[in-house]
Amino acid sequence: MTARAGTVVGMPDPRTGPAAPLTSQPTAQDEVVGICRDLIRFDTSNYGDGSGPGERAAAEHVMGLLTEVGLDPELFESEPGRSSVVVRLEGEDSSRPALVLHGHLDVVPARADDWTVDPFAAEETDGLVWGRGAVDMKDMDAMILAVVRQMVREGRRPARDVVVAMFADEEAGGTYGARWAVDHRPDLFEGATEAISEVGGFSVDVGGRRAYLLQxxxxxxxxxxxxxxxxxxxxxxxxxxxxxxxxxxxxxxxxxxxxxxxxxxxxxxxxxxxxxxxxxxxxxxxxxxxxxxxxxxxxxxxxxxxxxxxxxxxxxxxxxxxxxxxxxxxxxxxxxxxxxxxxxxxxxxxxxxxxxxxxxxxxxxxVALEAPFSGSLVDAMVDSLLAEDPEATVLPYTLSGGTDNKSLSRLGITGYGFAPLRLPDDLDFAGMFHGVDERVPTDALRFGTRVLDRLLRSC
Structure with missing residues (x-):
């Protein structure tokens, strides 16, 4: 059922955009840490049996962030409280196939007694944001939202149409989120052929060299x-x-x-x-x-x-x-x-x-998925990373888990994992996923917004 009527529309006309001068507007780098912390504070634990709090409150917060800059997103629910948000940004060349840029709002549960900090307090300490979802995947959600808000305020369009989606239920296979949207609202993804989501684009140290793993x-x-x-x-x-x-x-x-x-x-x-x-x-x-x-x-x-x-x-x-x-x-x-x-x-x-x-x-x-490490989108992702970190290299890799790209593949959409983060060499990033004391560096969040902004300009 649809919880809020709305048309998925493009970017506001820059000629009728915000009256304040651009220099007074916050940038994605200014906002991303705060957005990430706000999202973590919503307990969206997914127990896989329907007993969790659901994503509704977090989805309404996302709606507010998008409508505040003039977009008209749609919030829909597969079941009460199982909420997803989608908005389409009109690109400079809408004749090209669209790109889906998606995240999920749910997280796996966290036992507070196991953590050093309250897993839903979103504490910021020593340049790190702590909390459930800090890497899986409210960090990427925040980067997406911060970059989109900046683009809209500045009156910029992405290179092609971009469907921004924040799904429910990824942590239980997407039955009430991406899978439901694909089965019941395929119109939201009309013309899309490629997608970008989580668990890729992060840095690792390999023999003293920094490499980014693109999923x-x-x-x-x-x-x-x-x-x-x-x-x-x-x-x-x-x-x-x-x-x-x-x-x-x-x-x-x-x-x-x-x-x-x-x-x-x-x-x-x-x-x-x-x-x-x-x-x-x-x-x-x-x-x-x-x-x-x-x-x-x-x-x-x-x-x-x-x-x-x-x-x-x-x-x-x-x-x-x-x-x-x-x-x-x-x-x-x-x-x-x-x-x-x-x-x-x-x-x-x-x-x-x-x-x-x-x-x-x-x-x-x-299903299992495997896409080529080639093509214009891959080239754009690699170029966007190397523009911010010229001495690094980019390598393909396979994710041992799964993402909502599985559901989108049912529509013929080829998915990649690209949540760009430049990380300290000693941070056990892989161990953060579904682990205790999950945390992400604030500098990495700001780095990711710069990379994503470059990507949307060029892809």
């Missing part, structure tokens, strides 16, 4: 429920058809399976780039060579190491109701992630590992 691929997602049925009975009796035993065997086989290393084109290109920067040898058939290159990426190796192979991690177990009663069924869940182009192999292998006594039920399944 061109992401693994597929397969959340599975394993169900074992057996013969219920007294715990003292011999039972050859024990559901818990069947399940435990399957969980152990799946969790311990030694998935082989398989280097997809994006991973191969990344490792070759790391080898070129470090002088380390690269032999895709030699596990020690591959491991050394992943290690050379420092904390970012947490992301990259999980993209060398499929993964299947058991995450939950449920069975029984009394110590001396053998239950008639038992269940487990597995978080599976498969490599681009190898979905069928993954599915068949997991089914074989589960065995004859266990059936598999899909909780959530979504």
């Amino acid at each position: 061109t691929a992401e693994k597929g997602l397969s959340w599975l429920r394993l169900v074992a049925d057996g013969r219920a009975g007294h715990g003292s009796q011999v039972n050859r058809d024990n559901a818990v035993t069947h399940l435990a065997d399957a969980v152990a086989r799946i969790g311990r399976h030694p998935w082989p290393v398989q280097l997809t084109p994006t991973v191969h290109a990344l490792l070759q780039g790391v080898a070129d920067l470090t002088g380390l040898p690269f032999d895709g058939e030699d596990p020690s060579s591959v491991d050394a290159l992943v290690t050379a990426l420092g904390p970012a190796g947490k992301f990259v190491g999980a993209t060398l192979r499929h993964t299947t991690n058991p995450t939950q177990l449920t069975a029984g109701y009394k110590a001396n009663v053998i239950p008639g069924s038992a269940e487990a869940t597995v978080d599976g992630r498969f490599l681009p182009g190898l979905e069928d192999e993954f599915v068949s292998t997991v089914a074989h590992l589960a065995g004859e006594h266990v059936r598999l039920e899909r909780i959530h399944h979504d």
